[in-house]
Amino acid sequence: MKRTRLSKLFLFGVLLALVGMLSVSCGEGSESSDGFPSRPVTMIVPWAAGGMTDLSSRALAAVLPKHLGVAVNVVNRTGGGGVIGHLALSQARADGYSIGAVTVEITMMHNMGLTDLTYQDYTPLSLMVDNAASITVRADSPFENVQDLIDAIKTNPGSIQASGTSRGGIWDLARIGFLNTIGMQDSDMPWVPSQGAAPALQELIAGGVDVVTASLSEVDALRQAGQVKVLAVMAGERLSEFPEVPTLKEQGIDWQLGGWVAVMAPLGIPDEHKAILVEAIGKTIEDPEFIEALTQAGSNIREIQGLEFMTFLKEEHDKMERSMTLAGLKQGQ
Secondary structure, three states: OHHHHHHHHHHHHHHHHHHHHHHHHHOHHHHHHOOOOOOOEEEEEEOOOOOHHHHHHHHHHHHHHHHHHHOEEEEEEOHHHHHHHHHHHHHOOOOOOEEEEEEHHHHHHHHHHHOOOOOHHHHEEEEHHHHHEEEEOOOOOOOHHHHHHHHHHHHOOOOOOOOOOOOOOHHHHHHHHHOOOOOHHHHHOEOOOOOHHHHHHHHHOOOOEEEEEHOOOOOOOOHOOOOEEEEEEEOOOOOOOOOOOOOOOHHHOOOOOOEEEEEEEEEOOOHHHHHHHHHHHHHHOOOOHHHHHHOOOOOOEEEHHHHHHHHHHHHHHHHHHHHHHHHHOOOOO
């Protein structure tokens, strides 16, 4: 009888210890009850290496393990004007081990009939970058300011070519909006599609195109190297990282447009896994190491999560649909 009672007390003590261990584990917030994450996470990037999406994604992947507890491996899935990479992320297993960079193009590709994907096909985690477009030319270009460029376009429409991303991409819309604002047509400065800003800039340096519309962060390395010069930024005011670069607005052209990069996961990941990812990504975006990396790249960090992020995505979706309709790029209009 005494031995049986001691055995029961021993088992009760073990049970209490296990409950206590479980409570501590659940309270840490960095690991779910099923042990998530317990292996490396893959981050899918839908644009080429060297562009702002790639740079910001790799900066995030370098710091995120500090707050998530596992390695984060970047995989570039390019092609189809961003469709291939965005599609790959949407089709990945919804377990939290696949995340990706979803860019502003997700609000545009479906309007062009390239894909049925929209922001609603993902689990939004956080916005991390929001960059204004710039107008960039070669360092030896005869254009010293935006008015020089406008005069040249008006003198010989169609002779000056621009690039920066795929047809109908964010930087293409930046060009179209600029042309429309100054009373010119899409064909007055034709677009040469590319797989992102990095290859477009290489084409600019090689002389294949005359102008690149892309974010300042994407062109800054070449600007500092003396290979390109920036005529203007499409922002409401001068950027703090580039105070010497004038805005279009201060040159009498009221047109603004920017590109953003968000971190998302496939639709339907477990809420517990989502919460862990959101918390870790938030800590990463606020980490001095991440901030320094993106500041050096000249990128504008912007963190939005939760309901505010969903509102942002809905507003961007509606704005781009209106813009593409006006530009004649919306399929079936």
